[in-house]
Amino acid sequence: MKSWLLAEQQVLIEQIHRKNLPHAIVLSGVSGAGKKELAHWLANALMCQYSAPAEPSLLANNPADIPCGQCKNCHLFGQNSHPDHLDVVAEGNHIGVDQIRQVSRFLEKTAQLGHNQVVVIDGAEMMTESAANALLKTLEEPTAHCYLLLLVKDIQHLLPTIVSRCRQLPLRPPVGAELTANLGKTSQDSFVNLSHFAELADPEIHQQYQQVVQQFISFLYLGQQRMALLTLLETSAHSVRWLEKIAVDLLRSHHQWQSVTLPPAIDLDKFSRFLHDKQDALYQVYQAINAYNKKVTSYSQFNQTFGLEKLLVEIQFIIDD
Ligand SMILES: [Zn+2]
Missing domain, CATH: 1.20.272 (Zinc Finger, Delta Prime; domain 3)
Structure with missing residues (x-):
């Protein structure tokens, strides 16, 4: 993990443990700021069955153990085949409304492995207007155990109505x-x-x-x-x-x-x-x-x-x- 992401990571771990992590987070920053790295880690941490288990005694307390990398969820995530994790990337140079509708359908289902569901939208500023409006609807009806991570270079490029429904997490590499x-x-x-x-x-x-x-x-x-x-x-x-x-x-x-x-x-x-x-x-x-x-x-x-x-x-x- 990049050194300037460690403090953010620690805050996120505590929020996962206390089960009060915001359901929608915008990670913003220039290329190289570590958005993907942090989002990938967070998605994996949310999938891992030891990061916030129903039985508190199973909780991993050492930040280095989150995600554990050993459980079934971590294995599936590592192979990019976890059924409750969805990555959305631009097709060509935009993210279309059909891609966002797919996100809504994905989140309407219950988690197949009975834990969390996580959607990561990389390059969220590339959403078309109708895609952004479709996403807004999803954001208005947050469901428990569903997490949406939006990655953008500049938060100014997102609709203010979307930003207002998300926790902002600006990432700045040191200069x-x-x-x-x-x-x-x-x-x-x-x-x-x-x-x-x-x-x-x-x-x-x-x-x-x-x-x-x-x-x-x-x-x-x-x-x-x-x-x-x-x-x-x-x-x-x-x-x-x-x-x-x-x-x-x-x-x-x-x-x-x-x-x-x-x-x-x-x-x-x-x-x-x-x-x-x-x-x-x-x-x-x-x-x-x-x-x-x-x-x-x-x-x-x-x-x-x-x-x-x-x-x-x-x-x-x-x-x-
Ligand atoms: Zn795990």
Whole structure:
């Protein structure tokens, strides 16, 4: 679980235990904020027969044991075949009224395994007007043991009448100073160990590193020279680890510039403002690079050149968004 979700998770566990969890919750936040991760965990926790059992002595008290991962419900959920769990995702670029009617029918039935029913609607802002109105009806008639989780990037994109019937759970990944503090605390985070790369002691490699820094900053800020950056990245075995470090440095040091050397053509004040305005985007860039690095290290067959180009395109999209 992402470190900034732990507090929310603890509150939700207590609400499940006390059986006063709201029946409709909107989880909102930018991509990378952890909406899916938290919703997936919560849906599983609601399915697990030990998270809020009828017999209190069976209650799992250690948060790490929720969901238990062992019971029949957890197994079915893990195989994505729990009959009382429904995931709704956009078809094309919208969620239509038929999909929401299916949700209503699903919730009208009683739970097949006699516990809770959970519906997760991912990208709820993509509901058509008639879908949103159909959902409103379902929200007006809440049933016991039924839970509806709506995932949205921005709560402003939902009908106020829907929002007013839901508990709001805004998720914000830490940025700037908060991120730095957060990094210090969670030593298992992969990028805490990024600050010192042994290979940078070699002056030649250090020079390559500086080139990557300058080229990556030009790419982010000026939005061009993708091929030049790609070529440069391909020449060094360390390059993508370096990108991860540069992204973290940019997030950390938007007031202070000890660690980042700007290309001479870039104006410091303008670039500072750019970093300030793009905090959320930069955090997403960091996450994209981090996800890419994980892929590279876990699949030996991974096509690096193709993957790298895709990564750079993705970064450009995030920054331009
Ligand atoms: Zn379980």
